[in-house]
Amino acid sequence: MNEISPHPTLEPADRKPGVDAKVASVNTVLIAEDNSISRRILESWFEKWDYRVTAVENGLDAWKVLQKEDAPQLAILDWMMPGMDGIELCRRIRSRDQDVYRYVVLLTAKDDKHDIVTGLEAGADDYLTKPFDVEELRARVRAGRRILDLQAALIRVQGALQFEAAHDRLTGIWNRGAILDLLIRETERSRRTNGSLGVIMADVDFFKQVNDDRGHLVGDAVLREVSRRFETTLRSYDSVGRYGGEEFLIIVPGCDAMNLVVTAERLRSRIANQPIETSAGPVPVTVSLGLVSTQSSESRLIDPEALLHAADAALYNAKNLGRNRVETAHAARAALNAHLPM
Numbered sequence: 567m568n569e570i571s572p573h574p575t576l577e578p579a580d581r582k583p584g585v586d587a588k589v590a591s592v593n594t595v596l597i598a599e600d601n602s603i604s605r606r607i608l609e610s611w612f613e614k615w616d617y618r619v620t621a622v623e624n625g626l627d628a629w630k631v632l633q634k635e636d637a638p639q640l641a642i643l644d645w646m647m648p649g650m651d652g653i654e655l656c657r658r659i660r661s662r663d664q665d666v667y668r669y670v671v672l673l674t675a676k677d678d679k680h681d682i683v684t685g686l687e688a689g690a691d692d693y694l695t696k697p698f699d700v701e702e703l704r705a706r707v708r709a710g711r712r713i714l715d716l717q718a719a720l721i722r723v724q725g726a727l728q729f730e731a732a733h734d735r736l737t738g739i740w741n742r743g744a745i746l747d748l749l750i751r752e753t754e755r756s757r758r759t760n761g762s763l764g765v766i767m768a769d770v771d772f773f774k775q776v777n778d779d780r781g782h783l784v785g786d787a788v789l790r791e792v793s794r795r796f797e798t799t800l801r802s803y804d805s806v807g808r809y810g811g812e813e814f815l816i817i818v819p820g821c822d823a824m825n826l827v828v829t830a831e832r833l834r835s836r837i838a839n840q841p842i843e844t845s846a847g848p849v850p851v852t853v854s855l856g857l858v859s860t861q862s863s864e865s866r867l868i869d870p871e872a873l874l875h876a877a878d879a880a881l882y883n884a885k886n887l888g889r890n891r892v893e894t895a896h897a898a899r900a901a902l903n904a905h906l907p908m
């Protein structure tokens with residue numbers, strides 16, 4: 567088997583919208599202040615407010631902390647510091663292309679309006695003029711937290727939307743658009759790396775009869791369970807999507823022609839061996855599968871559309887030969903050639 571790497575953007579981890587790890591760092595704060603008394607006071611206040619505090623005494627150390635993956639989202643930066651001042655830190659924070667917002671409060675002894683404008687233009691969200699009092703700082707930090715909480719909520723919504731856009735609502739597996747995107751990407755990868763790629767088209771036999779005899783709710787339960795059995799039978803880096811009503815497209819990267827047949831046969835028996843439990847009682851279900859492997863095909867088949875056609879033609883053969891069976895595109899070659907100019 568060839569070595570394969572996970573899909574660059576559509577990884578299994580993307581499948582469930584959940585709390586992003588980035589969101590977990592909201593309760594942390596970076597305090598950068600060269601005056602040790604001032605720094606300790608700030609530290610003790612934030613600790614009292616249940617923050618996890620990282621305190622540094624110069625701008626260079628602050629920048630080191632801010633570049634870390636899990637850097638605090640709230641930063642209290644002194645304006646005047648050795649190494650790098652708060653203004654330069656602000657500029658650097660804002661010039662980095664980050665998907666997590668950092669809320670920056672500048673501490674300054676200056677109260678000249680022009681200086682305040684400079685600080686805000688450099689990217690500070692707020693400022694506090696020294697000497698400051700604890701209540702004012704607390705109020706400003708609360709305002710910052712509201713922004714960061716909103717940001718966290720937005721990230722969650724964004725994750726949920728991304729999930730919905732790529733997944734089939736009924737079964738939770740990839741939807742047609744997403745599985746076709748994956749097919750295009752995996753075909754491209756297999757062409758580039760000369761690795762083998764398997765494509766399986768699967769269809770539930772006599773599905774219309776299930777819907778007609780037992781109702782659509784039972785039909786839905788059947789599709790959900792077929793999806794679940796497919797998913798749990800496949801390897802984590804294989805992909806299964808709902809291609810049409812009761813039709814599934816399965817992409818098996820780095821799998822040679824022989825193992826592809828074994829995989830398809832495993833999927834078939836996993837469905838046929840055990841009736842599906844539904845609210846209307848157990849429903850015996852079978853699937854027909856057509857498959858094609860880039861390894862056993864001519865080079866012209868390393869093209870997503872040609873692979874789909876070949877797998878579909880093999881599926882058509884499996885249906886004609888009695889259903890509940892696996893057919894490879896070899897046997898379907900005649901059917902395929904009938905559709906292609908010679």
Ligand SMILES: [Mg+2]
Nearest residue numbers: 600644646647
């Ligand atoms: Mg200072």
